[in-house]
Amino acid sequence: MDGAQAPPVVEAVGIAKRFGPTVALADGNLSVRAGETHALVGRNGAGKSTLVGVLTGLHRADAGEVRFAGKPAPAPGDRAAWRERVACVYQRPSVVRELTVAENLFLGRQPRGRFGLLSPGRLRREAAELLEAWAVPVSPDLAARDLTVEQRQLVEIAGALSLGARFVILDEPTAQLEAKAINRLFDRLRDLQQQGVTFLFISHHLPEIYEICQRVTVFRDARHIVTAPVAELSHDKLVEAMIGEARGLVQVGADRPSVSADAEKVLELSGVGVPGFVESVDLSVRRGEIVGVAGSAASGKRQLAEAIAGLRARSGEVRVTGRVIKAGQVPAALRGGVGYLPGDRNVDGFVPGLSVAENATMTIAGKLGPRGFVLPKVRDGRANTMIADLDVHTAGPHQPVGELSGGNAQKVVMARALASDPEVLVLVQPTAGVDVRSKESLLGAVDEQTRSRRGALLVSDELDDLRVCDRVVVMVGGRVVGEHPRGWNEAELVAEIEGIGESGV
Structure with a gap:
């Protein structure tokens, strides 16, 4: 079956989540098809981060359901099962700066040799094979603190894929990248798509949505607003979906006097x-x-x-x-x-x-x-x-x-x-x-x-x-x-x- 006919890689239906009196998500819905790069956009406070927390098993939803490939999500405490289904590469680094790339890739699951002892040689060899398999041009011996932002993101993606996940959430992946690095990252994402990897792409930089994504979901005020093919949603319609109708408080300061150009x-x-x-x-x-x-x-x-x-x-x-x-x-x-x-x-x-x-x-x-x-x-x-x-x-x-x-x-x-x-x-x-x-x-x-x-x-x-x-x-x-x-x-x-x-x- 193709990606449109197969069950969604991930599906969230009617997700609701409160933190005390604050409604962080009231109606979170998302359906991501296999092999696509799907955008999730919305103003700050729209509920995107809360949904990501639910999709990665960090938050337990108060209502609603998450399914991976048509099957219910793992139990909240089964972290290994969650990592096999979904990974998230955050804007802030999650690598341990003091360790090497190889040590970060196999953190908590280091290869062992005879008598169950840690094997540095096997660790380096398997890390090199993993990096080569996913075309990440980084030495396994490089200290994580010396990675560029671009390299760090690719290492984190490779580590996630090594755990079995084929659905990766990218949270503002281009926020700290220059134009050339963004182009290289997008080329790698397209290559990974061809290898069966699916991405949820979260970004405030809307032109990137039109460049790299096939479909987009918009959240506003903790609710799902629309999901549509990117090609069918104009820039104006996308912004309108994000902000809704103009509304506001009583206009505080409407009668403020103008400030003189000579003012101190x-x-x-x-x-x-x-x-x-x-x-x-x-x-x-x-x-x-x-x-x-x-x-x-x-x-x-x-x-x-x-x-x-x-x-x-x-x-x-x-x-x-x-x-x-x-x-x-x-x-x-x-x-x-x-x-x-x-x-x-x-x-x-x-x-x-x-x-x-x-x-x-x-x-x-x-x-x-x-x-x-x-x-x-x-x-x-x-x-x-x-x-x-x-x-x-x-x-x-x-x-x-x-x-x-x-x-x-x-x-x-x-x-x-x-x-x-x-x-x-x-x-x-x-x-x-x-x-x-x-x-x-x-x-x-x-x-x-x-x-x-x-x-x-x-x-x-x-x-x-x-x-x-x-x-x-x-x-x-x-x-x-x-x-x-x-x-x-x-x-x-x-x-x-x-x-x-x-x-x-």
């Missing part, structure tokens, strides 16, 4: 680069201005924000109100006038066991009493002001932040960013994982705080966040590729984020 520059970036993520960015933010930064997960936008806040090493120059900020030093950024809200409040935003007051005033602890001592009354007084200003629903300044809802916890993180009275706010995903009312409150605070007192750089995947901005710049591949004034067209912005229009498509 509170933030200036000159040739700012972050190794491996950002090439060179020149950008400025004026007092009274909110500048949005949009881009895919691999665009470098988050790493740029982290570099401004002193969390990453960088090249180039960052100035706040004309003063140079030392690179890679959080205290220097804080003293220099940068207020920072991180992208994941649960990981980087707050300490759950500490109180609202302790979390909100963490960056100004040295100003809450004489000689660096913290006076509880002073601290709680500052916290009460923040609670009132940001409408934090809490039992009081002494309540642990871990007991608050997501929206109120995020308001505490915002309060901390504002506590030092910064010249510029650097905000990453400021409304992630909060309800509509909290979104409006948080964006309202950004609007109010930047009308005259300071500026803001707002980095977000959420179109509703970007609507409050006076202008939005788009990053692709570590560089700024476009700028849009307030009132931008949603389809045009998303198309630029996803790379449509590049390479002639």
Whole structure:
């Protein structure tokens, strides 16, 4: 039977998955035919990663069914059986850097010789045979840390195929590759297709979908929207499926005054680069201005924000109100006038066991009493002001932040960013994982705080966040590729984020 008549290599039907109160996937459906490269696309938060977790056995679905070649998926704990059916090559390396290519290929299943002892010679020989069989031009003796991104991906694919899997998920495989390396990778994928390997290709760079994939599935808002042959889905229809009808919050900041070209520059970036993520960015933010930064997960936008806040090493120059900020030093950024809200409040935003007051005033602890001592009354007084200003629903300044809802916890993180009275706010995903009312409150605070007192750089995947901005710049591949004034067209912005229009498509 050909690929269209045989049972799908993998089929997911009605997959639903929740993480606590968050619905990560409500209606996940996917059917991938044998020998094809099938695209899975959608905006961040659409449910793609959750589906991949279910397809690889890392997440147990709350509802729905996964079948491989028409048969039910293995039991959740049977990792060996899962590896025989599916493999995933992630954007982040899964090889062990300190080991050789051969040792990585046979990690946990090293060939043995006489008396059951490990056999380095047999390990090297079988690794060389495996690499040759799948046409991976890499020495088995090479240390994994010395692999290029392209080589690492091919080694991981070869390792997956050696376990028996003929269905491989590629998660943003081209995000860190140059054009020539992308072409070579695509040539290898086509060769592997001819040998019976099936791929699920996840990418934010839509032109690649039209180049390498035969069919595409679109997810939006945790649901399956459409599956269609790539040749039958125009670029406009694909973007429309990804974003749906234009919809948003109450238009926060719709009446923002225009910012004068003569207004003071509170933030200036000159040739700012972050190794491996950002090439060179020149950008400025004026007092009274909110500048949005949009881009895919691999665009470098988050790493740029982290570099401004002193969390990453960088090249180039960052100035706040004309003063140079030392690179890679959080205290220097804080003293220099940068207020920072991180992208994941649960990981980087707050300490759950500490109180609202302790979390909100963490960056100004040295100003809450004489000689660096913290006076509880002073601290709680500052916290009460923040609670009132940001409408934090809490039992009081002494309540642990871990007991608050997501929206109120995020308001505490915002309060901390504002506590030092910064010249510029650097905000990453400021409304992630909060309800509509909290979104409006948080964006309202950004609007109010930047009308005259300071500026803001707002980095977000959420179109509703970007609507409050006076202008939005788009990053692709570590560089700024476009700028849009307030009132931008949603389809045009998303198309630029996803790379449509590049390479002639």
